[in-house]
Structures are given as structure tokens and as C-alpha cells.
Amino acid sequence: MSAEADRGAARGERPRRGPAVRDAGFVPIEDYGVIGDGQSAALVACDGSVDWWTAPAMDSPPLFAAVLDPAAGGRFTLEPAVPYQASRRYLPHTNVLETTFSTRDGAVRVIDSVNQGVNGLLAWPELSREIQPQHGEVPMRWRVAPGSRFDTARARARHGDVPLLHCGELMAALVVEHAGEPRPGPGEFSGEFVARPGTNALLALVLDDRGPVVVPSPGTVRRRRELTESAWRTWCDTIPYDGPDRELVERSALALKLLTYAPTGAMAAAATTSLPERIGGDRNYDYRYCWIRDTSFVLESFIQLGLMQEVQATLTWMLNAIAPTAPEIHPFYTLHGSAAEDGDELSLRGYRDSAPVRHGNSAVDQPQWGNYGDLLECVWLAVDRSGTQLDADSGQLLSGLADRVCEIWTEPDCGIWELETRRHNTFSKVGCWVTLDRILRLADRGQVPARGRDRWQRERAAIRDWIDRKCWSQAKRAYTAWAGSDEPDAALLLLARTGFIEGRDPRFGRTVDAIRSELAEGPLLYRDTMLRKQEGAFVACSFWLVDALVRNGRPAEATEVWRGITAHASELGLFSEEIDPATGAFLGNVPQGLSHLSLISAACQLHDFGAS
Numbered sequence: 001m002s003a004e005a006d007r008g009a010a011r012g013e014r015p016r017r018g019p020a021v022r023d024a025g026f027v028p029i030e031d032y033g034v035i036g037d038g039q040s041a042a043l044v045a046c047d048g049s050v051d052w053w054t055a056p057a058m059d060s061p062p063l064f065a066a067v068l069d070p071a072a073g074g075r076f077t078l079e080p081a082v083p084y085q086a087s088r089r090y091l092p093h094t095n096v097l098e099t100t101f102s103t104r105d106g107a108v109r110v111i112d113s114v115n116q117g118v119n120g121l122l123a124w125p126e127l128s129r130e131i132q133p134q135h136g137e138v139p140m141r142w143r144v145a146p147g148s149r150f151d152t153a154r155a156r157a158r159h160g161d162v163p164l165l166h167c168g169e170l171m172a173a174l175v176v177e178h179a180g181e182p183r184p185g186p187g188e189f190s191g192e193f194v195a196r197p198g199t200n201a202l203l204a205l206v207l208d209d210r211g212p213v214v215v216p217s218p219g220t221v222r223r224r225r226e227l228t229e230s231a232w233r234t235w236c237d238t239i240p241y242d243g244p245d246r247e248l249v250e251r252s253a254l255a256l257k258l259l260t261y262a263p264t265g266a267m268a269a270a271a272t273t274s275l276p277e278r279i280g281g282d283r284n285y286d287y288r289y290c291w292i293r294d295t296s297f298v299l300e301s302f303i304q305l306g307l308m309q310e311v312q313a314t315l316t317w318m319l320n321a322i323a324p325t326a327p328e329i330h331p332f333y334t335l336h337g338s339a340a341e342d343g344d345e346l347s348l349r350g351y352r353d354s355a356p357v358r359h360g361n362s363a364v365d366q367p368q369w370g371n372y373g374d375l376l377e378c379v380w381l382a383v384d385r386s387g388t389q390l391d392a393d394s395g396q397l398l399s400g401l402a403d404r405v406c407e408i409w410t411e412p413d414c415g416i417w418e419l420e421t422r423r424h425n426t427f428s429k430v431g432c433w434v435t436l437d438r439i440l441r442l443a444d445r446g447q448v449p450a451r452g453r454d455r456w457q458r459e460r461a462a463i464r465d466w467i468d469r470k471c472w473s474q475a476k477r478a479y480t481a482w483a484g485s486d487e488p489d490a491a492l493l494l495l496a497r498t499g500f501i502e503g504r505d506p507r508f509g510r511t512v513d514a515i516r517s518e519l520a521e522g523p524l525l526y527r528d529t530m531l532r533k534q535e536g537a538f539v540a541c542s543f544w545l546v547d548a549l550v551r552n553g554r555p556a557e558a559t560e561v562w563r564g565i566t567a568h569a570s571e572l573g574l575f576s577e578e579i580d581p582a583t584g585a586f587l588g589n590v591p592q593g594l595s596h597l598s599l600i601s602a603a604c605q606l607h608d609f610g611a612s
Contacts, residue, residue: 022047025070026352029586030570032067033088033097034255034271037114037228038262040125041271043067043590044097044112046086050076055125055207056170058261058268059288059335061149061359063167063207068274068357069348074147074155078110078129078203081139081192090572093250094232095258096225097572106136108195115224116231121262124208126216128225131179131201138195142203144174145188150346150359155187162215163189175204177218240306243607248566251573252596253305256298259593261335265313266290266321267298268335270577270589276354277535277578277588284354286361287577287589289332289340292318293416294594296374301600303385315382318375319394326397327404329371331363331418340364366414367422370431372405373498376438383447395448402439403452405432406459415482416491417527424483426471427491429463430500436460437499464500472507478514479507481528488518490527490541493548503551512548520545521581523564536578536587539565543598550605562606566599575599 021027032043032051040060043052051066051073065073084103091098096113108131115126131140146155146167153168163174163182176182178201180191193201204221206213216224235257241249260267273286295318302310321337322329334340343360350357379398382388390398409432415425436456443450470483481489492511496503519526524537525545542565549558568579570586575595577588 022070023352025066027051029275029351029576029588029590030574030584032570032574032590033090033112033572034258034574034591035095035097035112035114035127036258036271037116037125038121038258038260040114041258041268042112042114042127043272044099046088046099048077048079048086048099048101048110050112050127052272053127054271054288055127056209057335058259058271061152063146063149063170063172063205065147065150065348067272068351069147071349072147073348074145076127076129076142076144076205078131078140078142080108081141084138088572090251090254091229092233093236093254094229095254096229096232100134101138103136103138106138106195107134108132108138108140109134111225113225113228115221116228117224118227120231122224124206124214126207126221126224127205128221129203130222130225131195131203133195133197133199133201135197139192140179140195140201141190141192142179143188143190144203144205145185145190146172150348157184157187157189159184159189164213165189170207170209171213173206173213173215175202175206175216175218175221177202179203238307241604241607243603244562245566245603248569248573249305249600249603252599253301253307255574255591255596256301256593256600257310259591260310260314261290264335264337265310265315265317266333266335266337267295267314267593269294269332269594270592272589273359274348274354274357275351275576275587275589278354279352279587280354281534282354282356283535284350284356284358285363285589286343286358287592288335289361290317290321290335291332292322292329292371293331293368293374294597296378297601298593298597299378300381301597301604303381304604305600308386311382311386312388315378315388318378319397322375322401323393323397327400329368329375329401331366331368331371332361363414363418366418367408367411368415368418369405369408369411369413369428370416370425372401373431373434373438375401376435376442377498380438380441383442383445390442390447395442398439398442399448399452402435402456405435406452406455408432409459409463417531419530423481424470425489426467426479426482427489427494429467429471430495430498433460433463433467433500434498436463467500476514478511487529488515490515490519490525490538490544493541493544495548496551497544497547503548504553508548509552512545512552516545523561524568524579524581536580538578539568539575539592539595540598543595543602546602547598547605550602550609555606555609558602558606562602 040055066075165172180193270287274284277283345356348357412422481487525541576586576590577592
């Protein structure tokens, strides 16, 4: 091993044999690192290519989208011009990415970040790429070539005093220092230089879609990158967790913080759209929205970690977003808090030819009764564990939602997995039970008007009786996916977590065993048998299994599953939505908020119950 490789190993980096192996221009999903500032998010491949950057906001059309179409999507490349090896890590306790390129004659580090300012968020997105030579000489090359921003613009390059790229209403200024003379091309800039110790180079993109773009000096960009590192580290200092796998839990918290849209407090389900659940399949969805279900789970995770400022901001966003559509609750809302619209299919190729590429999500109008329980659960947790006091309007809103559940719980819905077929889904009925259970608890605390108490109690009892009669399979000796079926559903691993059933109840233990028997591949689990041939194993379900086993009094089994699923994390500690059990390859959008918040919850369960 070379001296530089020894130094990389000491820093916790994992060496590579060479640059990213691109298959027809695509890299494995697990090879991406994510950077962001709480407004925009970018994916950086292990060969130094920024293949995705949604700016100025996470739900904006992307400036770079090579992850979905290497030829037409656009990218920002930066790598040695000679053969190399690469290793990567996040700078400790940050969302700032460091890639070390080692060649025969030298080594260079690239520090990638989306910068913040001295007072927090900048008024514009700023992507910084600082090149720090380590030893020897390394010839470097770079290219900035925006895509069509989802068929909305054609990039134009203008080289005056400052290299500028115009992409529709978006203007991008390129800041270059010691990185060669920018060469303009059709809608792009490129350059070459030799990296030598003693002279750090810099490339940065500064965007604005509202007017003139502010072009900072290289020194200002560097100072902001240092401020960004410091800000992430300061935030990490607020995480009191000291249980198993602290680094993985911290990385998950950092991923969730990055996915939280700072201007409103909404949390995007993922940073990307249309990364497929099966290669070549059409289950490719836009996850750059805020799901009520996921938000409830993330608030529970943040409460467990003691991150109360984030809890307050996100809870306020959620109540404000729901109010205009109440007593109807949509499955998800935009990051700005408005009702989402149906999606469009775009002309991009799709990741490894998995079409279509979608902008928007057609599940927006699906009936999903579990959302009511998700909302009431996170409100209850905020009140019970953090001392949150509800205002009168919020109390009226929540009481109205509970009344609505009394009317609709007997109707079929599309369920937690957003299937098109409407059924009497067991977990949706449990969500309705949770709604009424939590509204009664809130009424007991004087947080909501209690005018419907008698009705809420009657309907809560009726729902429990209905589930126990209709959703229990005598053949399987377990709760099943929907009324009258014998099909398993991994969502039922959360039954004890909701409080519907005690964790040590034998019925819950048998349900857990039935789910493992039919849906597990080692530590990985599919969501249900119907989706098994259409997608990979669903990462969150493995962490739900850890939670369920702990609650069922089986900590040794829980620890075994924990070790198995966490071994599937990427080299940077990230998870996508799904994993192919046959190959370990990531599937679906990345980083996936539900995967990371479920990791945090499972870790806290292991810690609280003394398992390790």
C-alpha cells in the first residue's frame, strides 16, 4: 500500500482500484455522496462528477441531471487527467465531502460543499469545489455542462469578465482560481491545470433565478466553506446520542437535516426523482415532497435525539400545510406547504434505461387513512415529550380531523404503500385507531376541544374490534395485510410502536415471525409478496424489524438484524430506499429520509433496552 493510501486508511477512507466504473455513463446509486445546505442538494459520484444538483431549491428542475441521463442531463466533472485511485469520506461531523485522488506521481484532495453564510442560509445557492494538492503533480481537468433543467431551458455560455451560464431564468456564475483558463463551448465551460502543493485551486458555481447574480471572490467562497464546516459541526454537537454505532446515527441525522428544507421546515422524502425500484422497471417516482407519514416518523426520531428546534419548525410547517385542505389530508405536500400537483413524464433516458423520468407524483390524490394517525401521533409526541402547547386554531383543526376519521375509517384506501387498488388495509385501520387514541390523549391534556370525546371513544373501540375480527388470519395465526387476506405486510412490524398492541403480546410475536418467514432475505425485507418481483427489499422495513424484535423481548435477534442491515450502508454511511438482496446494489431515490429516520429509531430502541 502506498504512503498516501496509508494516510487515507488512517482517516477512515476506503480505497478504490480506479475511477468509478460507469456502465453506459451510469454509476451505481450507492457510489453517490450527497451535499447540500438545507435548500438545494447535489449528488457527487466517486469519480468527482456532480451528476445531480437541484437548485435553487430541492424541488427545482435540476441544473445537473446526469444521474438520469448521462448524455443530456448535464454534469460538473472534476478529476485527474491520468489514471488514478480515489477514496472518499465526509469531513467529520459535516455534510462536506472530501475525495482524495491518488496518481502515480502525486495526490490531490477535492473538498465539495454547498455553502452557508455567516448568518446561516445564503440568499443564493453556492457550490464550492476546492482542490488541495497533497504531494507531487497531478494534471486535472474539469467541465461544467448544464442540462435542460427538465426540458425547460437550453444552456448558453458567455465569457466576459466572469464566465456566465444562462439556463432559462437561471443565471450561473463560475468562479475560477488557479484552475486554468475557462474555455467556453456550446452551453458549457471546461479547463485544465496541474495541481501542485502550495497552491490550492478553486471552482465554484453561484446561482440566481430572481435577478443579477452576486459573484463572490475566491477568498469569500473559501471562508464560507469553512463556515459551512463549522456550522455542521456545531449542529452535530447538539445530538446527545451515545448508543451503538454513533457514527451511523450521526450520519443519518445529518442526512435528515440536509433533507429538511430550511426556509419552511418541510422534509423532502429524498433528494432525487425517478431512481428506479427495479432496473428497467417503471416504478420511478419523484420523492422531493414532504410526506405526512415520513414527517411523523422523522419528528419521533428528532425527539428521541433531543433536536427540539427542528421538531418545532417541522410541526408548524405540517399544521400550516394541512389547514387549507382539512379535513382532507393529502399524502404529501410541496416543500413550500402547498398542495402538490400531478406529475409529468420527461424525455430523459432514465437511470440505466429505467423510464419514465417523472417530475411530480401522481399519488397526490390517493386516499390514505393512515396519514391522520401519522399526524396525530407526531403532535402527541411533541406535546408529551417536548412540552409543546397547541394554539386554539391547531386544536380546532385536529378535532375536525378526528371527526373526519370517524366518518371514513370504514372505507377502503390505498394504504401506506400507495397501491392503486383500494382495500381495507390493516395498517390504515390501525392509523385510524391511532388518530382517535391520540386525540383523546390530547383532550385529556386540555390541548384540543373535547366536544367529540364520546364519539371518539366509541369509534376507537369499534376500530379495534373490527381489526381483531377482520384482519387476523387463523390460518397464519397473525395479523395480515388487509381484511380477509392471508398476505403478510411489513408495515405491521410497527403495530407495537403505535401502541395498538403490546410488544410482548404473543399475537405480535407471531405476526413478526410470519413477516420474517415470508418477506425476509437475511436482514433485508420486502414490503409484501405482491411487490417482491417488482422492486428490491425496502430498507426501512429492516430497521422496523429491529424495533419490533426489541419490543417483543428478543434483543439478541434484533442486534443480529441491526448488524446485518447496517453492513449494507454505503461507504459514506448513506442508504437509498431499497436494496437488491442478490447483489447489494442500491435501488430507489437517495438519500432516503425514511431509511435514515428508521435507522435512528432502531438504534435508540437498542440503546434504551440495553441491547448492543
